[in-house]
Amino acid sequence: MRSFDAIVLGAGITGTSAALHLQGRGLRVALIDRDAPGEDATRGNDGLIGRDGYSALAVPLGLPGILAGALTRRHGLGIDSRSLPDLARFFAEARLAARPSSAARAARALAPLQAVAAAEHLALARAASALRFFRRTGWIKLLRSRRACELAEVDRHFARILGVPYVDLDAVEIVRLEPHLRSLEEAAIYWPESQSVSSPGGVTRAYGRLFRERGGDVEIGDAGSLLDTRQGFALRTVRGEVGAPIVVLALGAGVSPVLARFGLGLPLAACRSYHRHFRAVSGVSLARPVTDQEGGFTLTPMERGLRLVGGTELMSPARALGAAPLRANALQRAGAAAKALLPLGSVVEERPAAGVRVFVPDQLPIVGEMPGMPGLWLSVGHMRDGFSLAPAMARLLADLVTDMMPLADPQPYSPSRFLVG
Ligand SMILES: Cc1cc2nc3c(=O)[nH]c(=O)nc-3n(C[C@H](O)[C@H](O)[C@H](O)COP(=O)(O)OP(=O)(O)OC[C@H]3O[C@@H](n4cnc5c(N)ncnc54)[C@H](O)[C@@H]3O)c2cc1C
Incomplete structure (x- = not known):
């Protein structure tokens, strides 16, 4: 068996960033996935390194809202009705966490990581020769419904408390920033400190290359073969067995079956969205x-x-x-609404592809060592900020693993808040 100081399972942006940070602390690290870094993971996101106030989770809570979500697309969010039994604990915990005090707690906990998210990315990107992907674009959120305006008020409230700048735009100012948007009657919020990347997959692959160039081991393997050997953990890869006293599960939605092998469970929900590219109209x-x-x-x-x-x-x-089949017409409504806003050219891909976000009921990622399982670490549930926060979260994780002064208070992220089993 080949031995490492740490094995990171999952080579999306979370695992790849974690592997780099652990390697930076002098650990011999193996990064293992079913696929190469950034090939299939971290897919189809909006490419935002968002810097806004706090976006409340737009998940319907309470039985009527949940059933309406399962039957219609109210709130813009459908619910897979066959998942309802498995999501019962998620909804129950999310309802408890839906108090204003919980939102304030989550916003406060995330603030120090959000504040350094872009700088942490840029530090890795510089080393990985990936700066060309990063752009200081800002981000426009249109406010075209009463619900959007209500959510924006929460966003502004936390932005004022946390000192995040924003600009309220009227219809004329929107078109001044984006002259090709069809004329709107509505308002928007502009978040000037948000950045975006031109290829989230390209960034992840570049970080994976940097990890390899610095001597890291990238291997193909299935986390389903992970074993607790009492002296540490062992796993089969295509190149044979590997072992380490420390394992980080950065498996996105794939974490649940691996935890189940150890008799553990977390109240997670997955949020599947679709993406597709359009050529520009001249x-x-x-x-x-x-x-x-x-x-x-x-x-x-x-x-x-x-x-x-x-x-x-x-x-x-x-x-x-x-198990849930992809919906062939998933982007129909969004596509029609987008085309009403901006002329879009022909499609680049034959059909839309899907990506998955992992939601946690209290809207905070789960990062930390599993209670009662020394050496088993988690970094999962990064919701809609997973791309933005990955390098900052990786630094926090590496601080905790190597027992250094942590970048932020780790307590709000601890897996112990949910764990059963
Ligand atoms: C539509 C959409 C829009 C988004 N927009 C943004 C945005 O603008 N900004 C932002 O910050 N975030 C955004 N996100 C969230 C962000 O993309 C995710 O949080 C982030 O990509 C999660 O990365 P990850 O590495 O944790 O998980 P993943 O990218 O899912 O990677 C998990 C990896 O684990 C591997 N894996 C799983 N199971 C196994 C197994 N058994 N064995 C081996 N390997 C396994 C998978 O192959 C995969 O490579 C968005 C997400 C979506 C879906």
């Missing part, structure tokens, strides 16, 4: 990500074209991993 461009909650989409200029992300559906992580 003379028409978009300079920055634009989100329209009412239309249920975000449009971001990317390397491959204008990326449309929408068609969101809440489901159990197990169903998101494959």
